[in-house]
Amino acid sequence: SQTIHQWPATLVQPVGSPLSLECTVEGTSNPNLYWYRQAAGRGLQLLFYSVGIGQISSEVPQNLSASRPQDRQFILSSKKLLLSDSGFYLCAWSENTGELFFGEGSRLTVL
């Protein structure tokens, strides 16, 4: 069966520090991978998606970047965090059915 792992679960970082959130999927090949951000009381906002290794599409201009160094690994990064980067980040994967399977989420607080 397929599983998705996302870490760290909680992160507190100072403004200007770097960020790295990692997500891995097991039990499937060549999945579509996604990073979402969820603000309180708002719908999930798609940040990045990837349909293959090294293929990254960005949905909104921002202070973040994403990379897919391996087929089932998706990384969300920032060189210098802003206060506005605080939020709940979700990694997800999908196959051809389009159904999204989410990780457990990462709570980022930038101070």
Added chain:
Amino acid sequence: KNQVEQSPQSLIILEGKNCTLQCNYTVSPFSNLRWYKQDTGRGPVSLTIMTFSENTKSNGRYTATLDADTKQSSLHITASQLSDSASYICVVSPTVAGGFKTIFGAGTRLFVKA
């Protein structure tokens, strides 16, 4: 503009009672509609999925309905339990493949009290 709107924003019910959550969408074209349950601080988990031709879909005590003509969906929870306390998110996809086109509602926050 493709949008998904949910109501109410939040709801408090007593354990054992039923409730119905609403979802209106303006997404076009339409492929499918899903309801997700999201526990606090966790990732969303799919409850039901319905395509254009389906009117109703059940998953245990959860029953989703879809009216593709009026572009409305509802999620009915029967005999609520404390563990039903969560956010329920309506999600609409305009295409079969490509989750990147999926549009999310803001969710309904359900509180079930003993």
